[in-house]
Amino acid sequence: MKKMNNLSIFRLTMIAIVLSVAFGCEKNSSSTPNNFPALSTTSASDVTHSSAVSGGNITTDGGSAVIARGVCWSTQQNPTITDNLSSDGSGIGTFTSNITGLQTNTSYYAKAYATNINGTSYGNQITFATSAVPSNSFTATIDGVPFVATGVTSSIVFDILGVTGFWGGQQILLFMPEDIIPGTYNLSEVGDYYAQYMPNSTNPYPAVSGQLTITEYNLAAKTVKGSFSMEVIINSNNISITSGQFEVYNIYDLM
Numbered sequence: 001m002k003k004m005n006n007l008s009i010f011r012l013t014m015i016a017i018v019l020s021v022a023f024g025c026e027k028n029s030s031s032t033p034n035n036f037p038a039l040s041t042t043s044a045s046d047v048t049h050s051s052a053v054s055g056g057n058i059t060t061d062g063g064s065a066v067i068a069r070g071v072c073w074s075t076q077q078n079p080t081i082t083d084n085l086s087s088d089g090s091g092i093g094t095f096t097s098n099i100t101g102l103q104t105n106t107s108y109y110a111k112a113y114a115t116n117i118n119g120t121s122y123g124n125q126i127t128f129a130t131s132a133v134p135s136n137s138f139t140a141t142i143d144g145v146p147f148v149a150t151g152v153t154s155s156i157v158f159d160i161l162g163v164t165g166f167w168g169g170q171q172i173l174l175f176m177p178e179d180i181i182p183g184t185y186n187l188s189e190v191g192d193y194y195a196q197y198m199p200n201s202t203n204p205y206p207a208v209s210g211q212l213t214i215t216e217y218n219l220a221a222k223t224v225k226g227s228f229s230m231e232v233i234i235n236s237n238n239i240s241i242t243s244g245q246f247e248v249y250n251i252y253d254l255m
Contacts, residue, residue, distance in 0.1 A: 036062045037092075037114035041071070041123035049104045049133045049249065050221040055088070055096040056112025056123050064116040066090050071097035072122075073110040081113055081120055100220055102130050133249050138165030140172060140228070140244035142197075147172065147241075154224060154248040163224065163246055171198040172241065174212060174228060184213045187230050197232045197241060205232045210241075222251040 042055040054071045072085040086097040102108065108130070112123035138149035149165030149172075156162075159178045164171055173196040176185070185193040187210035195207040210230025217224045228244035 033118070034062065035064065035116075035118045036121040037066050037116055038062070039069075039112050039114050039121065039123045041110065041112040041126050042094075042096075043126055044099075044110065044128035047128050047130060048221075049131045050100065050102050050223070051218075052099045052102065052108075052110075052128055052130070053096060054099055054110055054112070054126065055094065056114070057094045058092040058112075058114045061092050061114075062116050062118060062121075064118060066092055066114050066116050068115040068120075069095055069113065071099060071110050071112050073099055073108050075103075075106060075108060077109050078125065079109055079111055080122070081115075085113070100218075104130055104133050106130050134247070136246075136248050136250065138163070138172070138244075138246045140165070141242050142170075143240055152246070152248060153252075154250065155252040161224065161251070163248055165246065169200055171201075171204075172196075172244070173198070173204070174246070176212065176214070178219075180214055180217055182214045182217060184211055186210070187212055187228070195228065195230050197230075197234075197239065199234065205234050205239075207232055207241075219251065219253075222249060224248045224251060 037058050038060045039056050039058040044052045044054050046053045058066055058069060067090050069090060070086040070088040072079045072081050072083050074083040088095045088097050107127060109125055109127050111125050113120055136152035138152045140147040147167050149167045151166035154163045156178050161176050161178050163174045175194050177192050187193050187195050187207045189206045189208060193212055195210060196204040198204045207230035210228065212226060212228045214226040225247045229242045232239040
């Protein structure tokens with residue numbers, strides 16, 4: 001057996017060093033550097049046809065303050081901050097993110113992110129799927145007779161949001177400002193909040209009194225929900241419209 005000379009030993013040593021460095025670089029490329037934030041992603045909850053809730057938990061800041069954090073998402077795997085993202089403050093700890101503007105019946109991938117002066121790191125990837133758009137609904141009671149709309153429309157025209165329920169030739173129309181926020185408002189014949197009842201297709205009668213309560217309004221998601229009651233006078237007769245409820249999922253912004 002031949003003895004190895006010094007040159008052969010040197011060559012073998014260099015090959016071993018190169019392989020060791022290459023293996024070490026490959027191993028570290030998939031891990032988070034110590035000077036970057038470390039975090040995890042919160043599983044999605046409250047998933048609807050157009051939104052979801054997630055968030056994250058930043059356990060360490062990597063030695064530098066976390067200056068931005070949130071969740072990024074995409075229909076493709078491994079989303080980054082170049083995709084859609086939320087902005088949810090700064091610092092370490094847990095945070096909640098609202099994911100909005102989603103498409104219906106679609107699978108999404110999401111990751112929490114955290115940025116310090118050294119760069120951005122990401123939490124684990126989660127996935128969720130949005131649902132189909134729910135059906136609009138509009139119900140009330142007119143002098144004790146149920147009104148169950150067979151058609152519901154909602155649109156914004158000249159900064160006024162309107163919601164209308166149709167049933168058997170009758171219509172109930174509700175009007176409110178486009179920038180309305182959840183709360184309870186008085187209905188009147190004049191003003192920003194008013195309503196009309198049409199017992200037939202041609203004659204609208206304004207509500208002389210009543211209340212409109214908005215429980216949810218999200219123009220980005222095209223959703224408005226609420227309740228109402230009102231009094232209408234037709235030929236000197238008082239008409240009571242009570243127990244009104246509506247849910248709309250497709251507001252149209254016409255102008």
